[in-house]
Amino acid sequence: ILLVEDDPVTQAYLAAVLEALPATVDAVASAGEAMRAVSGGGRGTHALWLVDAHLPDADGAGLLARLRPVAPWTPAIAHTASRERAEIDALLAAGYERVLAKPVAAKVLRAAVEAALQSRSAVAEAGVDPGWNVAALRRLFRDELPAQQAAVNLASKAGRRRDMENVLHRMRASCALVGAQHLDAAVRALQRVPGSGKALDTFNQAIAAWLRRG
Numbered sequence: 001i002l003l004v005e006d007d008p009v010t011q012a013y014l015a016a017v018l019e020a021l022p023a024t025v026d027a028v029a030s031a032g033e034a035m036r037a038v039s040g041g042g043r044g045t046h047a048l049w050l051v052d053a054h055l056p057d058a059d060g061a062g063l064l065a066r067l068r069p070v071a072p073w074t075p076a077i078a079h080t081a082s083r084e085r086a087e088i089d090a091l092l093a094a095g096y097e098r099v100l101a102k103p104v105a106a107k108v109l110r111a112a113v114e115a116a117l118q119s120r121s122a123v124a125e126a127g128v129d130p131g132w133n134v135a136a137l138r139r140l141f142r143d144e145l146p147a148q149q150a151a152v153n154l155a156s157k158a159g160r161r162r163d164m165e166n167v168l169h170r171m172r173a174s175c176a177l178v179g180a181q182h183l184d185a186a187v188r189a190l191q192r193v194p195g196s197g198k199a200l201d202t203f204n205q206a207i208a209a210w211l212r213r214g
Helices: 008-019 031-041 060-067 085-094 106-125 134-158 161-178 181-192 197-211
Strands: 002-004 026-028 049-052 076-080 098-101
Touching: 002 008, 002 031, 008 049, 008 106, 026 031, 031 049, 031 060, 049 060, 060 076, 060 085, 076 085, 076 106, 085 098, 085 197, 098 106, 134 161, 134 197, 161 181, 181 197
Parallel strands: 002 026, 002 049, 049 076, 076 098
Antiparallel strands: none
16 A cells, blocks of 8 residues: 655554554555656556545645556545545545544544455456556546537436436446446435435535536
């Protein structure tokens, strides 16, 4: 696991929690070091990136954009002391599947990491070829989202559960291909409780976060 954290105390704590999983932790303190760790090790070296949203030489969204061309399929989790909804949404829109609030409880970190690693395994088992143009796939995915969102909302309003499930099922496959774990979680939640207004709101918010990526 690549841990990017510039505060020595926080870095030591997070590394200790991760090592107890157990996991091998590559801890660095800047975006530059993170880029060297990923580029130097080759594609796929790390199973997961855990990134501080505020680094001395970059923000979390900017660093993720630089890392993605090197390792398109590596899941990423951000951690931040901010409680601002706009900042959290921006990190999710940038491609982080989770944003953890500092100080991060050990059990919360462990659960988030285990979920991210499971999603990575699911992509690998699907036989997805990392040679695909990931950026193009994500653009296509984003272009399809408004129509899918409209179809889900219309089916929900009309009480057509079968139509709703058909769209959600297709979205699950697409989410896996582009690494949209945050949106996939919202889709799965809506599948579990298709009549829930709260689950539908979360679904719509997750789509909005993807569309804001532009």
